[in-house]
Amino acid sequence: MDRKPIGAYEFWFVVGSQFLYGPETLAQVASHAEQMVEGLNSSGILPAKVVYRATVKTPQEIELCVREANYAETCAGIITWMHTFSPSKMWINGLNLLQKPYCHLHTQFNRTIPDTEIDMDFMNLNQSAHGDREHAFIAARMRIGRKIITGFWEDAQVRQSLGSWMRSAIGAVESRKLKVIRFGDNMRNVAVTEGDKVGVQMQLGWQVNTWGVGDLVRELETVTEAEVDTQMQAYRDTYELVTKEVETVRYQAREEVAMRRFLEREGAQAFSNTFEDLQQMRQLPGLASQDLMKEGYGYGGEGDWKVSAMTSLIKRMTEGMGGGTSFMEDYTYHLEKGNELSLGAHMLEICPSISADKARIEVHALGIGGKEPPARLVFEGHPGKAVLVSLVDMGGRVRLIVNDIEVVKPIFRMPKLPVARVMWRPEPDLNMASHLWMLAGGAHHAVLSYDATAEMLEDWCEIMAIEFVHINRDSTVASMKQQLFLSDLAWKLR
Ligand code: MN
Numbered sequence: 472m473d474r475k476p477i478g479a480y481e482f483w484f485v486v487g488s489q490f491l492y493g494p495e496t497l498a499q500v501a502s503h504a505e506q507m508v509e510g511l512n513s514s515g516i517l518p519a520k521v522v523y524r525a526t527v528k529t530p531q532e533i534e535l536c537v538r539e540a541n542y543a544e545t546c547a548g549i550i551t552w553m554h555t556f557s558p559s560k561m562w563i564n565g566l567n568l569l570q571k572p573y574c575h576l577h578t579q580f581n582r583t584i585p586d587t588e589i590d591m592d593f594m595n596l597n598q599s600a601h602g603d604r605e606h607a608f609i610a611a612r613m614r615i616g617r618k619i620i621t622g623f624w625e626d627a628q629v630r631q632s633l634g635s636w637m638r639s640a641i642g643a644v645e646s647r648k649l650k651v652i653r654f655g656d657n658m659r660n661v662a663v664t665e666g667d668k669v670g671v672q673m674q675l676g677w678q679v680n681t682w683g684v685g686d687l688v689r690e691l692e693t694v695t696e697a698e699v700d701t702q703m704q705a706y707r708d709t710y711e712l713v714t715k716e717v718e719t720v721r722y723q724a725r726e727e728v729a730m731r732r733f734l735e736r737e738g739a740q741a742f743s744n745t746f747e748d749l750q751q752m753r754q755l756p757g758l759a760s761q762d763l764m765k766e767g768y769g770y771g772g773e774g775d776w777k778v779s780a781m782t783s784l785i786k787r788m789t790e791g792m793g794g795g796t797s798f799m800e801d802y803t804y805h806l807e808k809g810n811e812l813s814l815g816a817h818m819l820e821i822c823p824s825i826s827a828d829k830a831r832i833e834v835h836a837l838g839i840g841g842k843e844p845p846a847r848l849v850f851e852g853h854p855g856k857a858v859l860v861s862l863v864d865m866g867g868r869v870r871l872i873v874n875d876i877e878v879v880k881p882i883f884r885m886p887k888l889p890v891a892r893v894m895w896r897p898e899p900d901l902n903m904a905s906h907l908w909m910l911a912g913g914a915h916h917a918v919l920s921y922d923a924t925a926e927m928l929e930d931w932c933e934i935m936a937i938e939f940v941h942i943n944r945d946s947t948v949a950s951m952k953q954q955l956f957l958s959d960l961a962w963k964l965r
Contacts, residue, residue: 472734472735472740472766472767472768473735474740476790476791477518477519477638477641477787477788477790477791478518478519478520478791479519479545480519480520480545480546480547480637480641480644481519481520481521481522481545481546481547482519482520482521482522482546482547482548482549482550482574482637482640483521483522483524483536483540483543483546483548483549483550484504484507484508484521484522484523484524484549484550484552485524485525485527485536485549485550485551485552486500486501486504486523486525486526486527486551486552486553486554487526487527487533487551487552487553487554487555487557487562487602487606488500488526488527488528488553488554488555488556488557489528489529489555489556489557489558489561490528490529491556492555492595492596496555496595496596497526497528499596500526500554500555500596501523501526503554503580504523504526504552504554505523506580507578507580507624508521508522508523510624510625511624511630511633514627514630516627516630516631516633516634517630517633517634517637518634518637518638518641518790518791519547519637519641521550524536524540524549526554527557528557529561530561530562530563530564530565533561533562533564533565534564534565534568536549536565537549537565537566537568537569538568540569540571541568541569541570541571546571547571547572547637547640547641547643547644548571548572548573548574548637548640548644549569549571549572549573549574550574550575550576550633551573551574551575551576551606552575552576552577552578552599552603553598553599553602553603553605553606554580554596554597554598554599554602555595555596555598555599555602556598556601556602556605557602557605557606558605559605559606559608559609560609562606562609563609563613566609566610566613566615567613569615571640571644572618572636572639572640572643572644572934573610573615573616573617573618574617574618574619574620574633574636574640575603575606575607575610575617575618575619575620576620576624576629576633577599577603577607577619577620577621577622578599578620578621578622578623578624578629579597579599579600579623579624580597580599580624581597582623582625607619616933616934616936617933618636618639618930618933620632620633620636632926635924635926635927635930636927636930638788638789638927639788639927639928639930639931639933639934640930640934641787641788642784642785642787642788642927642931643931643934643935645784645787645788646675646676646677646784646931646935647675647676648676649675649676649677649678649740649741649780649783649784650677650678650679650680650737650738650739650740650741651677651678651679651680651739651740651741651742651743651769651776651779651780651783652680652681652682652733652734652737652739652741652742652743653679653680653681653682653742653743653744653774653776654681654682654684654687654730654742654743654744654748655681655683655684655744655745655747655748655749655774656681656745656748656774657745657773657774657775658745658746658747658773658774659747661773661774663775663863663912663914663915663916664771664773664774664775664776664777664778664914664916665864666776666777666864666869667864667866667867668776670864670867670868670869671777671864671869674868674869674935674936674937675780675869675935675937677780679776679780682733684744684748684749684750684752685750685751686733687729687730687733687752688750688751688752690729690730690732690733691725691726691729691752693729694725694728694729694732698725698728699721699724699725699728702724702725702727702728703720703721703724705762706720706724706758706762706832709762709765709823709830710823710829710830710831710832710848711829711830711831711832712831712832713831713832713833714832714833714834714846716834716844716846719754719834719843719844719845719846720758720832720834720846722753722754722843722846723754723756723757723758723759723845723846724758724759726752726754726756726759727756727758727759727762727763730742730756730759730760730763731763731766734763734768740767740768740769740783740787741768741769741770741771741776741779741780741782741783742763742768742769742770742771742779743770743771743772743773743774743775743776743779744756744760744772744774745772745773745774746772746773746818746837746839746840746842747773747840749840749842752842753842753843754842754843754844754845754846755818755819755837755840755842755845756819756820756845757818757819757820757845757846757847757848758819758832758845758846758847758848760819760820761819761820761821761822761823761830761847761848761891762823762848764782764786764797764798764820764822764823764824765822765823765824767783767786767787767790768783769781769782769783769784769786769798770782770798770820770822771798771916772798772800772817772818772820772916773916775914775916777862777863777864777869777914778798778861778862778914778916778917778918779798780862781860781862781918782796782797782798782822782918784931785860785918785920785922785923785928786824788923788927788931789920789922789923789927792922793922794825794855794857794920794921794922795822795824795825795826795852795853795920795921795922796822796824796825796918796919796920796921796922796923797821797822797824797825797852797893797918797919797920798817798820798821798822798916798918798919799815799817799821799859799893799916799917799918799919800815800816800817800915800916800917801813801815801905801915801917802814802815802816802817804901805882805894806901810882811896811900811901811902812879812882812894812895812896812901813894813895813896813897813901813905814881814892814893814894815852815892815893815894815895815919816888816890816891816892816893817890817891818837818839818890819837819845819847819890821848821850821852821890821891821892821893823848823850823891825852825853825893825919825921826848826850826851826852826853826891827850827851827852827853827854827880828850828851829850830848830849830850830891831848831849831850832846832847832848832849833846833847833848833849833889834846834847835847835889847889847890847891848891849889849890849891850891850892851880851881851891851892851893852878852881852891852892852893852894852919853878853880853921854877854878854879854880855877855878855921856875856876856877856878856921857876857877857878857895857919857920857921858873858874858875858876858919858920858923858924858925858928859873859874859876859895859897859917859918859919860872860873860874860917860918860919860920860923860928861908861913861914861916861917861918863911863912863913863914865912865938865962867962868937868938868962868965869937869938870911870912870937870938870939870940871928871931871932871937871938871939871940872908872911872912872913872940872942873925873928873929873939873940873941873942874897874898874904874907874908874913874941874942874943875897875898875925875941875942875943875944876895876896876897876898876904876919877895877896877897877898878893878894878895878919878921879894879895879896880894881893881894882894893919895919897942898942898943898944898946899943899944899945899946903946903947903948904942904946906948907942907946907948907951908942910948910951910952910955911940911942911951911955925941925943929941938958938962940954940955940958
């Protein structure tokens, strides 16, 4: 996929102050800020660079800084910190204009109070304890969504939280650029895969448009044997080719080349299709969709463009983390008492980025859709902590539902199951988690990610100003019902 790594983004560190303290103190403020930025960047924890931008001292300086941030293509957000006091009525005009993600880092240059040295000069320079409270008040008063991170800037926890928020912010900026191609419409009669594409574009920025399957069929016809050969070599380099039906695999290679070309031409990062609308395509793309997902593209089955877009965005937010992210579907349960598990899979399209071992290319008949048996990747998902994510359209708004889960090594071999499989135990347990998921209207489709966390996704929702529901070890039916009831009221008022 042709795009810059997320490390090409930068975040502006903006330090608030005022003229009261004189040039000597302001020079110290700038020097301390530079040391902090240097420390943050060299920690290796942040996904992109923090850039010390300015020590702002007047309403004009603040407004100018915000306007420049809004229009800077590479700037994915601002991080503010008040080393000294910065009267926050000065910030009103600037914050009113702010369109980029906003993090308030409440920290202090020095970790400890220097007992024998401390005097009023020290106090005037090191006063974020009250300067940041003044700053936080105005954001609260203006109801501005922002991330607050508190703690000493050298602590790993602070840096991890900042790094996580930076990924959310990049996800927000990328959300505004996201294009989704729908090859054909949604599967007929399915409710949860529908949604208000205009509303979603207004809220999240996604451009979701449909192309007829005939357009893709024509693209397929122009793929050359040489291009198929190159794609086949890529498959052999990455996966284990265990089938003798090479012609079937070559057809998937052809589909992949055609779809990639299509996506690149339109500048799209995600796509959906449905087994119900394949026209002259001989196979449902299985291996082709799986390999495109591994490259970073979002995918949604049965025309589910929302899950496709979320898969793409979460892959982008978590770039370089290595745990893996895939389109997923709750398929069937293991309801053994005390060892309840969900078996996730799909007809074909699970991303091999989550595979425990080298994925195998196999060919099997598909019981549905009436096309040729398609080639697909078969593997087990690796164990580890993960999240399951579903974005649903509630009518007038979208809601993001996140469930913390623990993926386990599948407890059975399931030798006759011809698809990739993942087994997990959701928090707080399978029965309660599915109860809560369904109360909130969560879909059967989801994004499974080992890299994204509930915190990262909550921050993303905060920036996008959408509803967030978290199912975790402390969730109960009573609290979930109350939250959903109150948020219905709140969102009607917006
Ligand atoms: Mn499905």
